[in-house]
Amino acid sequence: MTLGRVLVVGAGQMGAGIAQVVAASGREVLLRDAFPGAVERGLATIERSLAKLHEKGGPDPATVLARITPVEALGEADLMIEAIVEQADAKKELFRAADEALPAGAILASNTSSIPITELAAVTSRPERVIGMHFFNPVPVLALVEVIRADQTSDETAEAIVALAHELGKTPAEANDFPGFVSNxxxxxxxxxxxxxxxxxxxxxxxxxxxxxxxxxxxxxxxxxxxxxxxxxxxxxxxxxxxxxxxxxxxxxxxxxxxxxxxxxxxxxxxxxxxxx
Structure with missing residues (x-):
């Protein structure tokens, strides 16, 4: 399964970090946030982070930033990674909208740190393609990604996200869908x-x-x-x-x-x- 274009929803501390590591892996990133000015602040955060990493031998900041495109709508992508506020109703509303907007084969992932993935999967027409992808702060520095399978998540989806985590330079740890997962x-x-x-x-x-x-x-x-x-x-x-x-x-x-x-x-x-x- 090819995950070449990734939509990151939420440009706060976590979303900006996720967008940065995905873009640094060579992928195209669409960055969306409903709050005015949030994407601009997120891009500024990414630019500062990349500058610090570049001093230590990291990638060229301009090259990475060029792969990140601000968007207003939920556009065409192979994968959505949601990183919005930690509220179940807000996440469910987003997953319903993404389910309608993204291609049928796209995976819908959540960076939630506690909300059951099974509940998010249940509001979509593609529950087998819904999964948890829990990054840790600061995302560009910490290596762990907690991969959480909903009751409905397919083996193919889980394998694709585990492979992506490795390609992002992260170490995936798989967990079942219990409140708080392992970490929290x-x-x-x-x-x-x-x-x-x-x-x-x-x-x-x-x-x-x-x-x-x-x-x-x-x-x-x-x-x-x-x-x-x-x-x-x-x-x-x-x-x-x-x-x-x-x-x-x-x-x-x-x-x-x-x-x-x-x-x-x-x-x-x-x-x-x-x-x-």
Whole structure:
């Protein structure tokens, strides 16, 4: 199965990174985002990222950027990779529209970090061609791609996406369609417990993160990582885990909910567990 032209929907932090690595592999990329100015901001992010990588021997930025075309409509593509907001209804609406707009043989993939792929597949007429393709932030740097098969996903679709991940220079890890898949089923309780440790006065944020970095050899502490992911996204993922698995251990820490309610979303808002300039 040839996946030569890829439509990336969502030009935020994740979508821009996905567009960059796909274009760097030599493929044509169509980049779409419904929010005014989002594609332009995404392209600027890609340009900065490529410039940094070029200093370390990476590809020519102009060559990669020339393969990315902003589009307003869901156009002709062999593959769509969705990277919009982590809300089930918004994703389902997009998958319905993409199912109508893209060629019958096209694969529809989601970069969701928690929403069941089976639910997204069910709203299309091609459920066997729907799959999860969960990248990790920052996409140009981190090697992992979690490949999640819906109940309906065909072997052919899964094999094509695993092969694509390898061609993008990534390492695919296949998972079945459970809430949170593998990564967030493990990661979110870790972040949540760190938030409880802070809320209960066990230690200050810097100490909690230092324990994880020096004691567990993690490159970044759980609270700083939550700020990078976005505290609102963390809460959304935990809500999916809690609802899907029915275990109270997945319920978001009250401190996380308070921070989100106060607009303290992490790096993207300038303040989360830490403050950012």
């Amino acid at each position: 089923r493990i990661l979110m309780p870790f972040i949540n417990e760190a938030a409880y440790a802070l809320m209960e006065g066990v230690a200050e944020p810097e100490a909690i993160d230092t324990v994880a970095k020096l004691g567990f050899a993690h490159p970044i502490g759980p609270l700083a990582l939550a700020d990078l992911i976005g505290l609102d996204t963390c809460v959304a993922i935990m809500d999916v885990l809690h609802a899907g698995l029915g275990d109270p251990k997945y319920a978001p820490c009250p401190l996380l909910r308070r921070h989100v309610a106060a607009g303290r979303l992490g790096r993207k808002s300038g303040r989360g567990f830490y403050e950012y300039g």
